[in-house]
Amino acid sequence: MEERVVRPGFHARVYDVVRKVPAGHVTTYGQVATVLGSPRVARHVGWALAACVAEDEVPWHRVINSRGRISFKGDTSRGEEQRRRLEDEGVAFDLKGRVDLKRYAWSFPGQSWPA
């Protein structure tokens, strides 16, 4: 129950949390990790999203880093796609490619798991 231990189904939890983010809003890896019960696993949230694809129906593009920026390890092609999707949903970007978290950050219902 309140184990909050990261189980092998970690990805599934990440996906569910990300799916709760409505269009026009964004969240951070740390936020998702916190909802999962472990703010330290922010890196694994990104890793889980990396494994996720369109078939998973996960709005991975709504997840950015704590600085309101799009972080990638080198393949910016997905970063540009992420930015395009967010702009299409009404999320404005800074000239430096940053999002105003103050305005678009989404709060999860209960901020805990399970929801």
Next chain:
DNA sequence: TTGTTGACTCCCG
């Protein structure tokens, strides 16, 4: 089993 890696975050300057 250990060691390396990483779509991160925090601290410092």
Next chain:
DNA sequence: CCGGGAGCCAACA
């Protein structure tokens, strides 16, 4: 705010 360094934990070889 930005950049660099250290820490974090699970997955992978």
